[in-house]
Amino acid sequence: MEFLKLYLDITVFSLLGLMSFIMVWLAIERKLFFSRIELNQYDSLEALKVASTNNLTTIASIGSNAPYVGLLGTVLGILVTFYELGLNNQIETGQIMMGLALALKATAGGIALAIPSIIIYNGLLRKVDVIELEYQAHQKKSASSHS
Numbered sequence: 542m543e544f545l546k547l548y549l550d551i552t553v554f555s556l557l558g559l560m561s562f563i564m565v566w567l568a569i570e571r572k573l574f575f576s577r578i579e580l581n582q583y584d585s586l587e588a589l590k591v592a593s594t595n596n597l598t599t600i601a602s603i604g605s606n607a608p609y610v611g612l613l614g615t616v617l618g619i620l621v622t623f624y625e626l627g628l629n630n631q632i633e634t635g636q637i638m639m640g641l642a643l644a645l646k647a648t649a650g651g652i653a654l655a656i657p658s659i660i661i662y663n664g665l666l667r668k669v670d671v672i673e674l675e676y677q678a679h680q681k682k683s684a685s686s687h688s
Contacts, residue, residue, distance in 0.1 A: 546621045553614030553647045557607060561654050564603045567596040568661045575668050580676045589676050593669045597662060604658030611651020618644025 575593070583589040622640025626632060 542621065542624050545617060546625075549614060549617055549621065550647070553610065553617075554650060556610055557650050557654055560603045560607055560610070564600055564654070564658050564661070567600050568665065571596060571600075571665050571668075575665075575672065578672060580672075580679050583676065586673060586676060586680075589673060590669075593672050597665055597669070600658060600662045600665065604655050604662055607654040607658060608648070608651040611648040611654075614647025614651070615644045618647060 574595075578593070580589070583592070619641060622637065622644060625640070626637065629636075
């Protein structure tokens, strides 16, 4: 239990930090991709969809799983708090409240990562929809000019 007590915070927040880094990295990559996209290089709408939605699943997965990582940290933090209370054979409300408050910071960290991840995902998904509509309009315009 000492191992868990010593490494719980660093493990949970390192994992959330890694998830945050990956999310930001992929979001920047997508924005750069969208800024350089040329619609005429795609032969079909399906090929464009595959290219434009690349990495969006990872961003969405980070947004949906970050609260669970935080919650796991909270549950383990509460477990450590109750274990220590059991060892002391004393119930001090201050010690309980302090342990619970410290445990809840992991949930807050997970939520703090999830909110921007989902916002970024939705924004990028909207950009994908716009690009697809622009592609379809470009295709119609090209077809009518060749007729």
